[in-house]
Amino acid sequence: METKEKVSVTALPLMEDFYTIQGEGFYQGSAAYFIRLGGCDVGCVWCDVKESWDASAHPLVSVQEMVRKARASGGEIVVITGGEPVMYDLTTLTESLKEAGLRTHLETSGVYPITGTWDWVCFSPKKFKAPHPSVLEKADELKVIVYNRSDITWAEDFASRVNKNCHLFLQPEC
């Protein structure tokens, strides 16, 4: 897709990274190291990380450094989130994390085809920008934010189109 932003695969804009407990979805309660990449062009009106949208506001950090810190955290799961991480080619990042013995989990609205090697894909489509069709079959988890009544019907439509093993979650926007 031509609108996909091109950034060197060996360095990515990093908004923040931290070790915490996954608070949402299938892995809720699991310790995980989060890497939040800067940059998002989806534009959700209720977004709670709008400061992530401008990729240029965040420093480019080498994949090597991200992996070093993730490994040093002692965690086994690394969650790549954003922003919208699939704006970038994540092949080098995910392969490097896996070489370090870490699990790779993705949180995405799926607006571009997914690159990289993933142990878990959490697909959270947004009404503000349609997901790429290729993402639906790759989702291990479908997480739909419910903001108004019509979002339930919207979620049911996606639930009928993801693969049959996909775990389904509704999450209230609050």
Ligand code: SF4
């Ligand atoms: S996709 Fe995520 S980061 Fe982007 S606007 Fe929506 S909630 Fe915010």
